[in-house]
Amino acid sequence: MAVLTVAVTLFWRRARSRLEVLRAARPAARTDHPGERARRELSHVLGQRKLFQKAAPGVMHAFIFWGFLVLLPTIVEAMLAAIDRHWTFPYLGHVAWFAFLQDLFATLVVVGVAIAFTIRKIQRPDRFRGSHMEEADRILLAILGIVTTLLLWNASRIALGIAGHPAAAPVADGLSGLFGAGRGTEVAERVLVWSHLLLVLGFLTYLPRSKHLHIITAAPNVYLATNHPRGYLEPLRIDLDSADADVRLGASVATDLSRKQVLDLFSCTECGRCQEVCPAWNTGKALSPKLLIMDLRDQVAKEAPLITAGAAGIVELQPLVPNAVADQVVWDCVTCGACVRECPVDIEHVDTIVDLRRNLVMAESRFPNEAGAMLRGVESSENPWGQSASARTDWTASVEDIRVLQPGDPPPEILFWVGCAGAFDERAQRTTQSIARLLTAAGVDYAILGPRERCTGDPARRMGHEYLFQMLAEANVEILNGAGVTKIVASCAHCFNTLANEYPDYGGAYEVVHHTELLSALVAEGRLRPDPAGGRGSVTYHDACYLGRHNGRYDAPREVLRAAGAAAVEMPRHGERSFCCGAGGARMWMEETEGTRINDTRFAEAEATGAETVATACPYCFVMLDDAAKAKGSAVRVADVATLLAESTLAEPGG
Amino acid sequence: MNVVVCAKLVPTGTPTLGPDHLVVRSGTDAALDPGDEYGLELALQLTEQHGGDVTVVSMGPDEAGQAIQRALAMGASRGVLVSDPSLRGADALVTARVLAAAIGMYPFDLVVAGVESTDGYTGTVPVTVAEILGIASVTAVRRLEPSDAGARIERMTERGYDVYECPLPAVVTVTAGSVEPRFPSLKGIMQAKQKPVDRPSLQDLGSRDLTATQTVTAVTDAPTKAGGEVVQGDEAVGRIVELLAEAKVI
Amino acid sequence: MAGAWVFAEITRDGPHPAAFELLAHARSFDDDPTAIALGQGATEAAAELGAHGAATVYACDDPVFAEHPGRPAAHVLAGLIEAEAPDVVLFAQTYDSRDVAGRLQGSIGSALMGNATSIADPRHARAEIFGGTKIVDVELAGPAPTLILLRPKSIAAEPTGGTARVVPLEADVPEDIRGARIVERHEESASGPRLEDAKVVLAGGRGLGGPDAFAMLDELASVIGGAAVGASRAAVDAGWVPYSYQIGQTGKTVKPDVYLAAGISGALQHVVGMKGAKRIVAINKDADAPLLAMADLGVVGDLFQVLPALTEEIRRRKGS
Ligand SMILES: Cc1cc2nc3c(=O)[nH]c(=O)nc-3n(C[C@H](O)[C@H](O)[C@H](O)COP(=O)(O)OP(=O)(O)OC[C@H]3O[C@@H](n4cnc5c(N)ncnc54)[C@H](O)[C@@H]3O)c2cc1C
Ligand SMILES: Cc1cc2nc3c(=O)[nH]c(=O)nc-3n(C[C@H](O)[C@H](O)[C@H](O)COP(=O)(O)OP(=O)(O)OC[C@H]3O[C@@H](n4cnc5c(N)ncnc54)[C@H](O)[C@@H]3O)c2cc1C
Ligand code: SF4
Numbered sequence A: 001m002a003v004l005t006v007a008v009t010l011f012w013r014r015a016r017s018r019l020e021v022l023r024a025a026r027p028a029a030r031t032d033h034p035g036e037r038a039r040r041e042l043s044h045v046l047g048q049r050k051l052f053q054k055a056a057p058g059v060m061h062a063f064i065f066w067g068f069l070v071l072l073p074t075i076v077e078a079m080l081a082a083i084d085r086h087w088t089f090p091y092l093g094h095v096a097w098f099a100f101l102q103d104l105f106a107t108l109v110v111v112g113v114a115i116a117f118t119i120r121k122i123q124r125p126d127r128f129r130g131s132h133m134e135e136a137d138r139i140l141l142a143i144l145g146i147v148t149t150l151l152l153w154n155a156s157r158i159a160l161g162i163a164g165h166p167a168a169a170p171v172a173d174g175l176s177g178l179f180g181a182g183r184g185t186e187v188a189e190r191v192l193v194w195s196h197l198l199l200v201l202g203f204l205t206y207l208p209r210s211k212h213l214h215i216i217t218a219a220p221n222v223y224l225a226t227n228h229p230r231g232y233l234e235p236l237r238i239d240l241d242s243a244d245a246d247v248r249l250g251a252s253v254a255t256d257l258s259r260k261q262v263l264d265l266f267s268c269t270e271c272g273r274c275q276e277v278c279p280a281w282n283t284g285k286a287l288s289p290k291l292l293i294m295d296l297r298d299q300v301a302k303e304a305p306l307i308t309a310g311a312a313g314i315v316e317l318q319p320l321v322p323n324a325v326a327d328q329v330v331w332d333c334v335t336c337g338a339c340v341r342e343c344p345v346d347i348e349h350v351d352t353i354v355d356l357r358r359n360l361v362m363a364e365s366r367f368p369n370e371a372g373a374m375l376r377g378v379e380s381s382e383n384p385w386g387q388s389a390s391a392r393t394d395w396t397a398s399v400e401d402i403r404v405l406q407p408g409d410p411p412p413e414i415l416f417w418v419g420c421a422g423a424f425d426e427r428a429q430r431t432t433q434s435i436a437r438l439l440t441a442a443g444v445d446y447a448i449l450g451p452r453e454r455c456t457g458d459p460a461r462r463m464g465h466e467y468l469f470q471m472l473a474e475a476n477v478e479i480l481n482g483a484g485v486t487k488i489v490a491s492c493a494h495c496f497n498t499l500a501n502e503y504p505d506y507g508g509a510y511e512v513v514h515h516t517e518l519l520s521a522l523v524a525e526g527r528l529r530p531d532p533a534g535g536r537g538s539v540t541y542h543d544a545c546y547l548g549r550h551n552g553r554y555d556a557p558r559e560v561l562r563a564a565g566a567a568a569v570e571m572p573r574h575g576e577r578s579f580c581c582g583a584g585g586a587r588m589w590m591e592e593t594e595g596t597r598i599n600d601t602r603f604a605e606a607e608a609t610g611a612e613t614v615a616t617a618c619p620y621c622f623v624m625l626d627d628a629a630k631a632k633g634s635a636v637r638v639a640d641v642a643t644l645l646a647e648s649t650l651a652e653p654g655g
Numbered sequence B: 001m002n003v004v005v006c007a008k009l010v011p012t013g014t015p016t017l018g019p020d021h022l023v024v025r026s027g028t029d030a031a032l033d034p035g036d037e038y039g040l041e042l043a044l045q046l047t048e049q050h051g052g053d054v055t056v057v058s059m060g061p062d063e064a065g066q067a068i069q070r071a072l073a074m075g076a077s078r079g080v081l082v083s084d085p086s087l088r089g090a091d092a093l094v095t096a097r098v099l100a101a102a103i104g105m106y107p108f109d110l111v112v113a114g115v116e117s118t119d120g121y122t123g124t125v126p127v128t129v130a131e132i133l134g135i136a137s138v139t140a141v142r143r144l145e146p147s148d149a150g151a152r153i154e155r156m157t158e159r160g161y162d163v164y165e166c167p168l169p170a171v172v173t174v175t176a177g178s179v180e181p182r183f184p185s186l187k188g189i190m191q192a193k194q195k196p197v198d199r200p201s202l203q204d205l206g207s208r209d210l211t212a213t214q215t216v217t218a219v220t221d222a223p224t225k226a227g228g229e230v231v232q233g234d235e236a237v238g239r240i241v242e243l244l245a246e247a248k249v250i
Numbered sequence C: 001m002a003g004a005w006v007f008a009e010i011t012r013d014g015p016h017p018a019a020f021e022l023l024a025h026a027r028s029f030d031d032d033p034t035a036i037a038l039g040q041g042a043t044e045a046a047a048e049l050g051a052h053g054a055a056t057v058y059a060c061d062d063p064v065f066a067e068h069p070g071r072p073a074a075h076v077l078a079g080l081i082e083a084e085a086p087d088v089v090l091f092a093q094t095y096d097s098r099d100v101a102g103r104l105q106g107s108i109g110s111a112l113m114g115n116a117t118s119i120a121d122p123r124h125a126r127a128e129i130f131g132g133t134k135i136v137d138v139e140l141a142g143p144a145p146t147l148i149l150l151r152p153k154s155i156a157a158e159p160t161g162g163t164a165r166v167v168p169l170e171a172d173v174p175e176d177i178r179g180a181r182i183v184e185r186h187e188e189s190a191s192g193p194r195l196e197d198a199k200v201v202l203a204g205g206r207g208l209g210g211p212d213a214f215a216m217l218d219e220l221a222s223v224i225g226g227a228a229v230g231a232s233r234a235a236v237d238a239g240w241v242p243y244s245y246q247i248g249q250t251g252k253t254v255k256p257d258v259y260l261a262a263g264i265s266g267a268l269q270h271v272v273g274m275k276g277a278k279r280i281v282a283i284n285k286d287a288d289a290p291l292l293a294m295a296d297l298g299v300v301g302d303l304f305q306v307l308p309a310l311t312e313e314i315r316r317r318k319g320s
């Protein structure tokens, strides 16, 4: 009893400091839609869905996880049986199937641990670089100890004839041969049950300070994960007029983090799945999403006593950047969301990274120099390149009959949101022109806003300038609502994401489709009749993060390509696991000097498929991959899906 | 070191002239002259390193308050706006007199201005201010450090730079690109609202003689350049040389 | 006959060439203009000024003017003006002359007009404003003389073959008004001006094909004088020139009087760094290159032919 009390007290004392840190954090409103959250709990936690994204580690983890779920009653039974050898559960203790399950899952845990050691000691994947390897070994050994003592304990009981249904527990039964029936076994049985118990309790006290805390935090963390599409960022409302000087402008110190963000930190298992897919890490940048989370966790843990004692604000917490993570790390991220998708415990790295950026930009004005031009452009000219609003319609010069929506005009059935890149970038203009020609050919009633369109604010927002984004969002929503717009087609994946997922927070609720979706529908309805015989050769499609992973649009672009007569080949990393082009997260406006270029890496992957054409569906991807192709002097063509369709459909595709 | 920075509000797009031949300054988008941001940045760096405050002085319509707000957001601690309907159409001399009078109301060791404004680019106002204040001046400055004699200053020349020793107080004009102007943080923008902006009247300044000596009598459109001329082959070299000559660079 | 004075800026290499142009402007309404030459070599310059139409040259060779630019010259001029009462003083729109004119305005309270391209008489002149899109005619009031700054190279200098009467001046500049003093001079002609300050920027892109071709741009830059060499990111990424050459969205922003691009396609990411140039020349062998469309002068051709020929032609002109 005393042992139990000591262990539980120790556990509680250690766990409480974590809990108090959580309580000190900003509340996170993440309890809406309980049904959806419960469903996610079932699939991600019970079903281990995200773990199975990797086969062997998935099986390994599922064995251990399911094993411990099943063995939980057994552990309770052991505790009581430690005091009274003959105690057992009223019903469970007497049925054969439970004995069978116990035996089976204990064995599976042993198998799981064996797989884990194989992965860690023999395969040694790179994703563990920077993780605490000894700690993991210790934990695995503890698990192994817990189940082997359990198995052996059961075996000794079989040998002593205390346990019923020996036949239902073949492993323990087999092991029982190790024991005689005499006094020695009785002692052994006592020793085993107590070692089992002490191991369990030792584990419990170790838990709160280790990465293994995830066995407690993972379930709530998954429950609190966002219900929005992954491309969505939570707004940080800023009211300059009423704001006092201490308004929160993103995350500066530990206490600026939200409860979900802190729980994220305590949930990380250091599995490195995020690191393995991160384009920044993979191209030699300082950023690893895993290390970022670990470093933040370590600082929060270190400051926990200050946070909980100094709620009165007597102590100065150290800024998270650069103390826990270096500035460069924060700017390396392309917000591609690969890490979030991969993370088995639904950690939301991007939200935290953007929150750190918000503080750097809005409070400290500290960011890579070259990005300043973009912010100035967005601020003064309402587009990232500082072009004049009147030039927004320059691309229409070579396209007939584009309706520019004037104030007071009746709204079109669908508004074509051209986007800044689509309007100003001479390469993206070709896509814009193709889309316009196709829509006209299909007889779609559409119009553009022309000079009244502004940047959606995405670059500023991803850069961390939430206020600039908010002003643009409000201004755009006012124009769109004023014009009576209900449906929008966007050609930029970033505009698409912002309009569809983020503008509702600012009063702009529209049906938003991406141009590939609209074109695919027009083809399906027979309103566009591409000539597949035209043959576009072999084409590999690069999934834009903000279209694919962030918004689940994988099929439409591929359907359009198929209709255009392209022979599709896939890159190794495609669909949900596509590899970023390097432009997201406002990286489009920053120099990439460390390591290799992300766009070069991605283009090499595309080129290796042997495809003649790399198809894109976002102007940023287009510029990035086109630049990489030119730098390499490659003969592979980079073209937007819409351009390829126009070439197969229109007599004069232009552009 | 206390520094006064002259900051002008300029139209952001292409400026236009009204029927009275004066620049249309109200109702158009306008902002702090980007050229003045360099001087401001230099002033902020100096006061951050050596102590002291930055005061921003602007003469212009009420909207010039925006230019001052921007400067305050970047880190200046006080604004001074001289705005009077009679100043509309002010010429370089009037501007210099008003600025000199306003600057004289505050303690300063250094006055910093732009080399030339983006809209008017006369480029003489700062030295005229120096003359009225009776102090030294150095134009086209790219670096300034306090020294025993006052300040050690690097001034851009056509072939490189000259180093000056300059007694203080003095007026300097700062070249574009010499420092990297900061992007004001939101915190800065919020704090700017709490900072004092003085609005001295012309009586407060005791300025007399404020009639402009310059009037525009006629405005015509310059013959539009052919623009978008594309040539090929042998003509090319000749046309490039002509263009260089038209641009007065050879 | 209006009394027209010309402030003949004396540089280390003798009179500034613009001084001769100012004399030509002045002679359009005063047959016998006066030149004021202050600085070491002023007396020597008088002959040349006379040969360009100056009837009288006030000259002073005191080193104070070179050591303390601006203030002493304005002081001496103010004294002379009080004594002689000219109607107008013409200055070249250069940094140094502008400083003298600005100072002078502060002390005598006259009207000052900047950026003039021609002058009709002491009270009427003309200027191009707003980047040369508008021409304004201006009338100047206030006490005489008016101060007019003329843009260099607005008209050509006209030798008259005359001789000037030289009036030596004493530099009576009190110590306390001399102002800032030059203590060191640095010439960087080898490396040319900085990209951001250069009046002419020559930029090379992927079309240059390698680092060696940048030597052609360097040569052209030195022939033009006051030109700087820049590059597109493609050329920087290829390692042909360092990052400090990069012009564009993640490089430098330049606003020269003339921007000449060779072998650059004109990606938006590049264009944002140079669109503020007053005149754009693009040389590209691809007639569809976007930069050709936005250039004031687009040359469709092979840069390996155009650039050397251009260098030769300018050298020839300068030599003659
Ligand atoms: C195209 C154009 C040409 C003109 N030409 C002349 C002219 O030739 N003669 C004339 O008398 N007037 C002229 N004017 C009238 C003009 O309004 C005044 O000259 C003006 O007050 C100062 O000229 P500037 O902006 O060219 O100053 P510059 O001398 O070019 O200004 C240099 C620096 O002085 C400071 N500064 C200038 N004005 C202010 C201000 N209002 N507030 C705070 N700081 C300031 C800034 O730091 C600026 O960067 C012109 C106006 C225009 C639009
Ligand atoms: C994040 C990011 C930031 C960027 N920042 C910048 C930046 O700051 N600055 C920048 O410049 N770019 C930048 N870029 C790159 C930009 O997108 C373009 O790739 C780049 O500007 C192209 O350089 P270029 O014009 O030299 O090369 P290309 O586009 O390959 O053009 C070469 C041109 O040379 C012509 N040519 C070839 N041979 C000859 C010949 N013998 N004679 C005449 N013409 C010839 C060709 O016809 C072609 O038009 C950036 C891109 C990204 C993704
Ligand atoms: S969002 Fe992409 S770039 Fe950023 S940390 Fe995650 S995986 Fe890496």
Ligand code: SF4
Pocket (backbone or CB within 6 Å): A267, A268, A269, A270, A271, A272, A273, A274, A275, A289, A290, A293, A339, A342, A343, A344, A345, A346, A347
């Ligand atoms: S953040 Fe998630 S994916 Fe990354 S190491 Fe931690 S648990 Fe694994």
